[in-house]
Amino acid sequence: xxxxxxxxxxxxxxNVGQQMLWQGDMVxxxxxxxxxxxxxxxxxxxxxxxxxxxKNKAEKVFGSVAVCSEDSLHSNMIDLPVTxxxxxxxxxLRRAVNTRLMSxxxxxxxxxxxxxxxxxSTLHEIVIRIMLKDTLGLTENFGIQRGLTYxxxxxxxxxxxxxxxxxxxxxGGVLRSPFLPYHGNxxxxxxxxxxxxxxxxxxxxxxxxxxxxxxxxxxxxxxxEKLAAGTAFNEMFELNINSSLRxxxxxxxxxxxxxxxxxxxxxxxxxxxxxxxHKHFNGIHKFLTGQEITQSISDQISDKMSxxxxxxxxxxxxxxxxxxxxxxxxxxxxxRDYFNEKDIETYNKIVKSFLEYDPKAExxxxxxxxxxxxx
Amino acid sequence: xxxxxxxxxxxxxxxxxxxxxxxNYSRENTIASSESLKKIQWALDNILDAxxxxxxxxxxxxxxxxxxxxxFGPQPEAVESDLHRLMHELPVNxxxxxxxxxLRLVTNKRxxANWYKDRLIILIxxxxxxSTLHEIVIRDIQLHILKQEANFGIQRGLRYxxxxPAYGTFHGLIPLFAPDGGILRGPFLGHAGNIRFxxxxxxxxxxxxxxxxxxxxxxxxxxxxxxxxxxSKEDVDSGEVFSKLINEHALPQSLSTELxxxxxxxxxxxxxxxxxxxxxxxxxxxxxAHFEKLHKFITNAPMSDETWLAxxSNMxxxxxxxxxxxxxxxxxxxxxxxxxxxxxRDYLSKDQITAYNDCVKRFVDYHPHSDxxxxxxxxxxxx
Numbered sequence: 176x177x178x179x180x181x182x183x184x185x186x187x188x189x190n191v192g193q194q195m196l197w198q199g200d201m202v203x204x205x206x207x208x209x210x211x212x213x214x215x216x217x218x219x220x221x222x223x224x225x226x227x228x229x230k231n232k233a234e235k236v237f238g239s240v241a242v243c244s245e246d247s248l249h250s251n252m253i254d255l256p257v258t259x260x261x262x263x264x265x266x267x268l269r270r271a272v273n274t275r276l277m278s279x280x281x282x283x284x285x286x287x288x289x290x291x292x293x294x295x296s297t298l299h300e301i302v303i304r305i306m307l308k309d310t311l312g313l314t315e316n317f318g319i320q321r322g323l324t325y326x327x328x329x330x331x332x333x334x335x336x337x338x339x340x341x342x343x344x345x346x347g348g349v350l351r352s353p354f355l356p357y358h359g360n361x362x363x364x365x366x367x368x369x370x371x372x373x374x375x376x377x378x379x380x381x382x383x384x385x386x387x388x389x390x391x392x393x394x395x396x397x398x399x400e401k402l403a404a405g406t407a408f409n410e411m412f413e414l415n416i417n418s419s420l421r422x423x424x425x426x427x428x429x430x431x432x433x434x435x436x437x438x439x440x441x442x443x444x445x446x447x448x449x450x451x452x453h454k455h456f457n458g459i460h461k462f463l464t465g466q467e468i469t470q471s472i473s474d475q476i477s478d479k480m481s482x483x484x485x486x487x488x489x490x491x492x493x494x495x496x497x498x499x500x501x502x503x504x505x506x507x508x509x510x511r512d513y514f515n516e517k518d519i520e521t522y523n524k525i526v527k528s529f530l531e532y533d534p535k536a537e538x539x540x541x542x543x544x545x546x547x548x549x550x
Numbered sequence: 551x552x553x554x555x556x557x558x559x560x561x562x563x564x565x566x567x568x569x570x571x572x573x574n575y576s577r578e579n580t581i582a583s584s585e586s587l588k589k590i591q592w593a594l595d596n597i598l599d600a601x602x603x604x605x606x607x608x609x610x611x612x613x614x615x616x617x618x619x620x621x622f623g624p625q626p627e628a629v630e631s632d633l634h635r636l637m638h639e640l641p642v643n644x645x646x647x648x649x650x651x652x653l654r655l656v657t658n659k660r661x662x663a664n665w666y667k668d669r670l671i672i673l674i675x676x677x678x679x680x681s682t683l684h685e686i687v688i689r690d691i692q693l694h695i696l697k698q699e700a701n702f703g704i705q706r707g708l709r710y711x712x713x714x715p716a717y718g719t720f721h722g723l724i725p726l727f728a729p730d731g732g733i734l735r736g737p738f739l740g741h742a743g744n745i746r747f748x749x750x751x752x753x754x755x756x757x758x759x760x761x762x763x764x765x766x767x768x769x770x771x772x773x774x775x776x777x778x779x780x781x782s783k784e785d786v787d788s789g790e791v792f793s794k795l796i797n798e799h800a801l802p803q804s805l806s807t808e809l810x811x812x813x814x815x816x817x818x819x820x821x822x823x824x825x826x827x828x829x830x831x832x833x834x835x836x837x838x839a840h841f842e843k844l845h846k847f848i849t850n851a852p853m854s855d856e857t858w859l860a861x862x863s864n865m866x867x868x869x870x871x872x873x874x875x876x877x878x879x880x881x882x883x884x885x886x887x888x889x890x891x892x893x894x895r896d897y898l899s900k901d902q903i904t905a906y907n908d909c910v911k912r913f914v915d916y917h918p919h920s921d922x923x924x925x926x927x928x929x930x931x932x933x
Contacts, residue, residue, distance in 0.1 A: 335719035532916035
């Protein structure tokens with residue numbers, strides 16, 4: 176069980192009402208402990224041991240709880256319901272996080288990794304955690320995790336830097352997600368002054384990689400049929416879904432434009448990581464810590480990189496169900512192997528109309544001069 | 551009943567009015583008492599027992615608050631600051647935590663039973679389209695026809711309802727803002743996550759829009775400093791503000807954002823029977839027919855004459871009246887009231903009309919589902 180799970184292993188939500196067994200004056204012991212955590216928070220690097228103490232105390236009062244069943248949670252409302260023990264732990268976290276926020280504690284301790292899928296974001300999250308631990312002395316993230324399948328963004332429907340986001344990393348760390356570049360999110364980043372790493376990949380290659388990402392044999396079969404019929408990528412062009420080409424273009428352009436001159440943004444490309452990993456990760460390290468990367472960290476990155484490639488043990492998701500009928504989708508320029516003429520034509524048409532529609536989108540061409548595909 | 555409502559709202563809303571330093575938390579106020587804890591337990595049990603039986607849990611939540619007050623003693627108030635406007639869930643005191651615990655349990659139980667299906671309405675709107683009036687009308691219909699009490703729920707320093715914590719995003723705590731159902735209004739964005747969220751919530755959705763050219767003028771006449779748009783009365787006089795709204799796509803109030811917003815919702819939920827589209831223009835043209843359709847959507851029953859009279863009374867109080875929201879001192883109408891249909895003719899220059907049409911055309915050419923705009927506004931291009 177990892178640190179995230181240790182902090183809150185949850186009870187079944189089905190009989191939550193029956194779990195509330197108040198045991199006399201023990202409850203009143205929470206308040207001094209919570210007050211202590213709150214007051215000490217700005218002066219400590221980690222409140223993990225204090226929160227564990229609070230959790231243990233809460234479980235003594237309310238009873239230990241079994242591991243939560245995913246089925247009993249709401250996929251979009253993960254904060255409902257809550258057990259008494261959780262409520263007490265969250266109360267302690269809220270108060271500690273608040274004092275840290277008020278003192279600007281998170282400015283150089285909490286970082287956002289904003290990414291789209293299939294751009295090696297898992298590797299980047301792992302590497303950034305190593306950098307923060309080895310160079311800044313920050314321990315691994317811990318915080319509330321209630322049956323999440325995709326990290327702390329789920330509460331805001333995968334898009335929002337919401338008001339409770341610090342609860343997922345009360346000691347700082349890295350929060351990864353495909354956050355949307357809408358005004359609420361960048362206003363929040365500017366006020367909180369958190370540094371942002373924007374990880375991008377060429378939209379055509381990313382589309383291919385995303386479509387190759389099937390979760391089961393049925394998906395693979397369907398994908399192969401569509402690929403043979405020349406329709407495998409139609410949905411990614413047309414639908415208003417999180418992974419579509421339109422979404423990707425708007426997402427990249429929006430972040431580049433809004434955070435460009437804030438000093439808070441560091442934009443990195445998947446393609447540059449493959450070309451020169453040391454230069455790529457050294458840039459990230461300098462941005463996060465102000466220092467050159469150490470040999471020890473470089474060695475750890477080399478190890479992790481080899482393990483996140485196809486078939487590696489650090490590949491996330493249902494990797495056994497992935498199918499690459501025309502070669503591994505992690506390759507730069509893989510669209511050449513998968514797109515047919517019509518796909519290229521449709522892709523270019525959408526890119527062209529987007530560049531005409533959105534005047535600020537020109538920034539995209541600075542990063543991807545080859546955004547339009549050779550026909 | 552009014553007294554209970556008043557007391558409860560005062561408790562919930564009092565967090566917005568006072569300022570204090572929450573870091574000085576007094577532990578001396580806590581007096582351990584098994585009796586008071588039992589009362590909290592009893593109140594929590596009561597709420598859960600009543601969740602699916604009673605229409606309103608206001609009294610039960612009030613009892614929980616009183617029990618928590620008694621046990622925990624005086625508590626620090628919420629803080630008002632820019633930071634807390636964004637992070638309004640932080641901090642929380644013991645009483646609030648207890649009340650929220652009760653609310654979380656009860657909203658969960660109701661969600662699982664699909665309880666909000668006919669009791670919660672989401673009003674998605676752009677500014678300057680009569681949304682305050684629509685919120686009032688929907689509340690009245692819920693109160694008088696469906697016998698639902700007014701909303702109550704957590705309110706901690708919010709100035710613009712439950713959308714503020716996530717800026718246009720439905721977030722996991724949103725049912726806590728209307729645990730008994732009611733109406734939640736906001737300029738929610740039509741992104742995939744929100745659309746999925748609405749489906750899980752099971753609420754009915756009303757979508758209120760206005761012709762983008764007229765709305766742009768009305769928004770421009772609303773001077774002040776909001777979300778990156780800072781404008782003065784001089785900017786309205788010179789027309790500069792309208793150029794900004796047409797050309798600066800990054801502004802949340804821009805023409806581009808609005809076109810996107812409309813298409814995303816219409817494309818995402820427009821086909822659903824639980825989605826009701828309303829146009830500001832239809833209200834102005836034939837208010838009775840407009841609100842009859844809304845009434846039918848909410849109650850599944852025809853609108854009575856009595857209800858129509860009540861709506862008319864509210865309508866007369868909105869245009870420049872006491873129901874106008876916001877700071878009216880900051881509104882500026884040098885070329886006439888911006889609520890009129892076709893008001894763009896009075897405010898936009900020839901160049902601005904050209905720029906507007908260019909922007910719409912670029913969007914239409916770009917977005918694969920932009921055709922849907924013309925089903926709602928065939929006259930979206932202006933001459």
